[in-house]
Ligand code: ASP
């Protein structure tokens with residue numbers, strides 16, 4: 001029998017109607033063993049963080065109001081799903097009451113630890129999984145029994161050997177008695193049985209871990225778009241789903257804002273030969289993307305992605321040519337200040353790096369000024385053209401420059417892995433550039 005790990009993101013479980021859709025998708029997999037992981041209902045994790053912050057700043061009213069909102073959404077959904085039995089209501093209330101105690105504690109102390117925050121954050125997935133399992137009428141497994149991690153609260157690292165053992169101990173026997181099991185994404189526990197989380201967006205990670213532990217046949221990531229698109233459809237209405245792509249292509253695209261999957265988190269599963277598909281809960285029989293071990297798009301350009309809010313910092317140092325170790329000194333500054341740089345371009349006397357605008361701060365500039373004359377170009381966007389055969393297809397450059405149609409390019413970088421060509425342009429030009437590139441690469445435009 002095939003084993004599927006199906007992960008449903010926040011929007012997929014965001015309302016009673018959507019949870020019904022989830023149930024029908026899961027039931028359509030009859031004949032397979034399905035481990036269903038759910039995220040918190042859309043917006044709930046953020047609300048939990050806001051609630052804790054409100055309590056920390058002694059805004060107890062606001063914290064309680066936010067808690068009320070969380071309670072309300074789950075109670076309402078349970079009524080709409082016709083599962084509002086005293087047992088379910090009791091379980092929802094228990095989680096809410098526990099949160100209420102936490103809020104009062106935080107308000108009293110005026111602070112909270114990451115450990116406490118993880119326990120609070122985990123409530124989102126605990127609540128959503130309760131609704132989903134009850135509606136599907138299948139066993140609910142507390143993911144904390146299986147996903148063992150270190151105690152790096154807020155961003156815990158999984159302990160794979162223990163997870164494998166726990167999956168064999170707790171999950172396999174449940175799958176003997178029921179083909180469908182519901183559990184939570186994102187959450188785990190440490191050796192002291194304290195609740196941990198795998199970091200924001202961590203449900204994909206949970207899916208990868210469980211798939212690996214169970215040697216599943218496939219990971220299905222269910223989200224609100226039909227897979228990875230050739231470009232952001234809000235910018236390019238004719239953008240379409242990419243059928244198949246490699247892990248490397250997916251990583252490049254995700255790091256440029258194609259946010260449908262947290263690719264690093266499914267890497268171990270892919271390495272173990274487990275394919276990942278990305279599908280839409282809102283179009284379950286629509287198109288989807290497959291990231292498959294050992295396969296790739298076989299295209300010079302599989303998709304075009306963009307990240308806004310980028311800036312370029314240039315350091316000009318006339319005597320740089322004679323200076324050994326200039327780059328080392330430069331990157332030491334970024335390293336020490338914990339600023340991650342993105343693209344780098346160097347010429348005889350000038351080094352330019354691009355970084356997320358939000359990472360720029362006074363200290364960084366002051367340190368850089370010790371090395372040379374610093375200039376900053378703001379309001380930029382990086383456009384990434386990604387494709388497995390990019391490097392091997394010389395026309396890509398010609399096509400790109402023709403498609404850019406005179407739009408000034410501030411910085412250009414061809415990734416050494418040969419699958420990424422990045423261009424930095426003014427943010428105001430970025431959408432026009434993407435439309436031109438999309439036409440050229442996907443709509444039989446000038447090549
Ligand atoms: N609910 C968590 C978050 O919003 C985890 C996830 O959705 O993957 O970050």
Ligand code: MG
Nearest residue numbers: 010039040045
């Ligand atoms: Mg989420």
